[in-house]
Amino acid sequence: MSHPIRVLTGITTSGTPHLGNYVGAIRPTVRASRRADTESFLFLADYHALIKVGEPARVQRSTLEIAASWLACGLDPERVTFYRQSDIAEIPQLTWLLTCVTGKGLLNRAHAYKAANDQNAAAGRDADDGITAGLFMYPVLMAADILMFNAHQVPVGRDQIQHIEMARDIAASFNHLYGEHLTLPEAVIEESVATLPGLDGRKMSKSYDNTIPLFAPREQLHKAIMGIVTDSRAPGQPKDAEGSALFQIYQAFASTDETEALRRAYAQGIAWGDAKQRLFERIDRELAPMRETYESLIADPGRVEDILRSGAAKAGRLAGPLMARLREAVGLRDLRAQPGIAAPRVAKAALPAFKQYRERDGQFYFKLVDAQGRALLQSAGFDTPRDAARAIAQLREQGSAALAGPEARLHAADGVSTGAIVAALGQLAGSTEPIRPIGS
């Protein structure tokens, strides 16, 4: 059984989704989330929103709009872990643990922080003028988002690559100090997804104020599309598809055949008004059913709230246990617990171990694995976990003597010599090394 790849991404709740977000992020992410080999985590980064937005009502409204948009576009909250960052109490806790292993110099090098410094310098102001510690700490909070769920892959835009690299660096520092607890994430840049041009032909972006809202009412969508810039060619004059924002937007929604038909219409001199009408109809055809769902969700915020809370409960079932392990690892511990002797990790890594697990047939099995995790010995199925544990106890007490006899119900893993097994059992003889569940 191979483990699914864990993919995680967050959306800052500071605006209203537009067509560029839909084509560049929502649509491909919803599609990818349906793949059987991935386990998707998607969250609303509302703590991140506080760094840029000082308007409470806007943060709230944006959270509702973004959540409703993703749901309307087909995100299945049963399948995907869909939650709001601020509902996960462990994220700020992890942020602090990570803050304590993050070099200040690393954060000094963050692009967003440096850009703010440079702007201040250019204006002759103090380097840190108007810069909050929140902006400075942004990469640590983002690392906590990712590391909290041991995500393997993080699909992001190019501007976020540095943040993922920082998350890796921070995770590596933590692991170096406290043991291998955190997975080092990788950025995934979706090359094939085109960026959508906006009304003025530049990349559609909130910062250029050239966006077309995703779920504006039909008439408003129509009006926005009529405002896309074109050149001044008259009806009947051939028009260039290349470099036409209108054409590129059409292409992002249409099939290859439809796109070719519009290319011919351009060559034959279609009037800009007619081309815009075609674009409007094509987009509206895709969005209309989703818009209806969107509007019903916006009208019923309690439903969205419930969905996010149940997503948070699901996420919390992973965040809680990991946070408990990390607290333990850093020494935030029950005072009655025996303090570990120095470097328990090294001692542990040198030992073979028993791993107990349950198969799909409902039976209980165990393996003996060496220090590198390779299987040495494989048990047959036991009816209860106690039976399996008893067989393990016997192996621990009697060592290789317990291998003989029909009641042993064990066989060597492929290509493993009896000598290797005997040696491993010898290392474990009388040890109190706990049995680790498989996958830990």
Ligand code: TRP
């Ligand atoms: N910084 C991301 C952005 O602005 C949003 C974000 C916050 C995020 N936490 C994350 C993205 C974790 C991926 C993973 O787009």
